Amino acid sequence: MKKKVYPFGILLSLLFMVDVFVSISDYGGEQNVLYRNGLLFVGQLVTVICGFYAIRMYGMRSVTGRTLAFFTTGFLSFLVGAAIFSYYDATREISPFPSLADGFILFGYPLFFTGLLLELRKKTISLGKGLQLLFVLFALLLSVVVFYFEIYIPYDMTSSFFVTAVQTAYGVADLILIILFIFVLLLALSYKGGKMFYVWFCFFVGFILTLFGDILFGVYVNDYLAKTGINIYIDLIWRSAYVFFAFGLLLAGMLVASVQSNILQKIAKK
Amino acid sequence: MVEDAREIAYVEIEHEFGERTAELYKEYFASKKPDEILKTLSDLLTDILGPKQAEVKMTHIRNILEVYVPNKV
Numbered sequence: 001m002k003k004k005v006y007p008f009g010i011l012l013s014l015l016f017m018v019d020v021f022v023s024i025s026d027y028g029g030e031q032n033v034l035y036r037n038g039l040l041f042v043g044q045l046v047t048v049i050c051g052f053y054a055i056r057m058y059g060m061r062s063v064t065g066r067t068l069a070f071f072t073t074g075f076l077s078f079l080v081g082a083a084i085f086s087y088y089d090a091t092r093e094i095s096p097f098p099s100l101a102d103g104f105i106l107f108g109y110p111l112f113f114t115g116l117l118l119e120l121r122k123k124t125i126s127l128g129k130g131l132q133l134l135f136v137l138f139a140l141l142l143s144v145v146v147f148y149f150e151i152y153i154p155y156d157m158t159s160s161f162f163v164t165a166v167q168t169a170y171g172v173a174d175l176i177l178i179i180l181f182i183f184v185l186l187l188a189l190s191y192k193g194g195k196m197f198y199v200w201f202c203f204f205v206g207f208i209l210t211l212f213g214d215i216l217f218g219v220y221v222n223d224y225l226a227k228t229g230i231n232i233y234i235d236l237i238w239r240s241a242y243v244f245f246a247f248g249l250l251l252a253g254m255l256v257a258s259v260q261s262n263i264l265q266k267i268a269k270k
Numbered sequence: 271m272v273e274d275a276r277e278i279a280y281v282e283i284e285h286e287f288g289e290r291t292a293e294l295y296k297e298y299f300a301s302k303k304p305d306e307i308l309k310t311l312s313d314l315l316t317d318i319l320g321p322k323q324a325e326v327k328m329t330h331i332r333n334i335l336e337v338y339v340p341n342k343v
Contacts, residue, residue, distance in 0.1 A: 059288035122285070124326045194320030255318060256287050263294045270301070 008250055015043060016243045023232045036235065037086040043239050044079040047246040051075055054253035063122045068252060070115030071203075074108035075245065081105035097225055098166035106166075109173040112180055112207075116187075125186045139182050146174045146211075150218035167221070174214045181207035195255055202248030209241035275304035278331055279311045286319070308332070 019039045021027065028035050051072025058065030081104030088096035127135070150171035155164065184207055188200035216234045217224055224231045276299050284292035295314075299307050308331070315324035 057288065057290075059290060061284055062288040063285060065288055123323065126322075190322055191320045192322065194316065194318050194323065196319050256291060259287055259314065259318065260291050260294055263291070263298055267294065267298050270298075 005251060005254055009247060012046070012243050012246055015039070015046070016240060019043070019239055020236060023236055033090065036232075037090070040082055040086070040235065040239055041079070043242040043246070044075065044082060047075045047242050047249065048072060048079055050246045050249035050253070054249045054256075057253040057256040063118055064252070067115040067119040068249065070111050070118065071245075072249070074111035074115070077104050077108040077111065081108070095225075097221070098163055102166050102169070106169050106173055109176050113176050116180055116183055119187060120183060123187060123190060125190050127186065135182055135186070139178055142178045142211075143175055146171060146178065146215060146218075149215055150174055153219065167218075170214065170218060174211055174218075177207060177211045177214065181211060196252075199248050199252045199255065202244045202251065206241045206244035206248065209237055209244065213237035213241065274335055275299075275307045278334060279307050282311060282327065282331060283314070286315070304335075 019036070022032065022035050022039060026032050051068060054068045055065055055072060058068060060066060060069065081101045084099065084104065085096045085101035088094045088099055088101065151168055155167070159167075181204055184200055184204045188197055188204050191197040191200055213234050216230070216237065220230045220234065223229075224234060276296065279299060280292050280296050283295050295310075299310070302310070308328070311331070312324060312328050315327055319327070
């Protein structure tokens with residue numbers, strides 16, 4: 001299995017490195033935005049394809065298959081949202097934020113949450129009281145940070161109700177993301193010693209990078225839209241998350257493929 | 271007892287790794303004894319889900335088998 005996973009991992013890393021190069025070097029001048037949006041689309045598309053591969057391997061009768069189906073639909077929703085955002089941003093016909101794009105992006109979060117709930121229902125997570133307290137404190141601290149930077153600071157009395165509502169929705173979505181990545185970490189730890197650990201650890205890194213990007217977006221939303229340069233780095237953080245999501249989904253699918261291949265060999269030997 | 275072990279292993283594998291994988295294991299388990307079935311299942315779960323999750327699941331499975339087929343596990 002390792003032989004198949006490594007080349008794909010290298011390919012994903014290369015795609016991200018090209019993305020970093022194009023973004024930071026301003027490659028292509030005026031066409032740079034187009035290239036960057038194209039690379040984001042490719043990254044998201046690869047993630048969705050990896051998701052469909054994993055769903056195909058697991059099937060919908062397995063709980064993990066259903067969890068991955070929710071995750072993949074979430075990534076698909078992100079992809080559609082990002083495509084609409086890029087279109088509005090390029091044509092400048094409509095302001096990209098807030099817009100229909102946000103509807104699709106925000107729709108992704110409850111999908112991830114539902115998927116995770118399904119997975120948690122069938123797994124046993126046992127934690128010591130000390131660790132439980134540590135996680136609760138960490139979640140509370142992060143929630144305060146998210147609330148302050150994404151809901152309190154961006155709140156503008158002069159903004160329309162719609163702008164305020166969408167901005168607040170992102171803050172709430174990120175509060176969901178905090179719960180998500182903490183439980184994803186707990187799930188990963190519960191798989192320690194097994195190959196599934198790597199799958200959930202990739203998801204954990206992906207979610208934490210998404211949260212980090214979202215917090216920065218909340219803080220620098222005006223700079224982001226005015227393209228002062230910070231937008232490039234925030235985009236890169238979000239894109240790096242896709243590398244981990246895609247890799248995690250691919251790994252999940254390949255795990256089942258390797259289990260099937262091993263048992264087929266044993267059957268052939270009989 | 272053999273049928274119970276096969277059935278429970280099938281359900282568990284389908285639950286974790288999908289229908290196709292469960293069907294393949296069903297074929298493999300066709301000529302296996304209950305202890306061999308449980309050993310294979312335990313090894314598979316440990317390899318993929320790790321020792322912690324595997325232990326919880328195997329304890330649960332053994333308990334079910336004990337309840338339905340007393341004194342035979």
